[in-house]
Amino acid sequence: MIKAILWDMDGTLAESESLHLKTLIAALARHGVEAGEEMHPLVFGKTGREVHALCRERFGLTVDFADWSMFRARTYLENAPALVPRPGALEVYRAAKAAGITQAIVSNASRMLLEANLRALGIEEPSLVSISVNDVRNGKPSPEPYERAAWLLRLTPEEVIAVEDSPTGARAAIAAHMRVLAWPSDDEGAALFPREAQVVRSPRELAEALGLDPAAL
Template sequence: MTVPSGAATIAAIAFDIDGTLVDSEPLHLDVLNEVCAETGVDLSGLDDDRFRGVHLADVWTALEPRRPADLSHQRWTDLIVARYCARAGELRPLAGMEELLAAARGAGVRMVCVSNSVRRIVDANIAALGIAGDIAFSVSYDDVPHGKPHPAPYAMAASRLGLAPAQVAAVEDSETGAISASAAGLRVFGIATEHLVVPGAELTVARLDELITPILGVTAPDALPRPGDLTKEQ
């Protein structure tokens, strides 16, 4: 990896959540398919990753020619959000998440979440991951005038952190998110899921803990303790 010339020291990390910290895309897809089948929305012929990183409002718009005229946006959205939140306990963190968060804590680097999901889903994801104590705050789609790929979500995060955008590293799994973060002036790092690279990221890795050295500038330890590994002395 080539670090941009004159790059500022990274003082905070802004994580996307869905597909970045948690393998939630299968649940999102499952719920979307389930609700669309119930409400008469035709998803035939669409790729599974067609709406990856896309906010529900934009999914609704894209499905306009495929949905029944009497289906309301509110009912469709409420069904999807409720079903997703009810099943959030099924979610598991992506490989290396705990190690990267532990390393960031140790380095004194603040962490926030910047998501294209609505507030209820963001909160459900953070609770399922058990990371509320690590995250200074989160930015949801409900908090900004425009969602990703607009720069507003990441611009808000940098402003609330009180940092120049170049001091914040965004971690993203989608081109939509990478465009948003880059346009806001953040450095962008990618986590590979369905794709080998994240377009626009200066580096894409397979595991989150592979970002410890590129972002934090420290050598990744062979093994960092995980919350479940700590036991009381007898």
């Protein structure tokens, strides 16, 4: 019996990957580096610190993380109110809530950006458990974010299920001994997930895998 659903945020609940990429391209341009869509597969699923380290190594940047992350955060927050949910995601989220299933958010984003996403999607609640990269020592693919969420919910790994759009996040939940539903953006992305993850390809399939009635969407 599923007692809780642990949702990833970026790309899973919110269509925010393009905004993260926009802030990265702007930050690189600020330091004289022209970049575009080719950066997305290089940074997909990584933490802000990991992206910063990658850019320093790849482009020879000397900017420190504090300045880099502040610029990216400001750019993100300026645009966050216009964020939209991934098609079908909030319908499944609300159906699970109506069914009485506890839900939590487990993200690799900073607390500031995660809160902005929650506001944009309209799912802020005082009781909602949410884990940001600021709440753990190690972000995904470490199991720590998922382990912490389960601990806060007072549940065992066997009692929860994780929903992820990235292989990085899926590996984190699998390492935490949780069942994982992989909801990739396309068929090409589906092939990158660990074999332990169950791939779903639509909101309807996601709802069914969560034990929800698709008619409730």
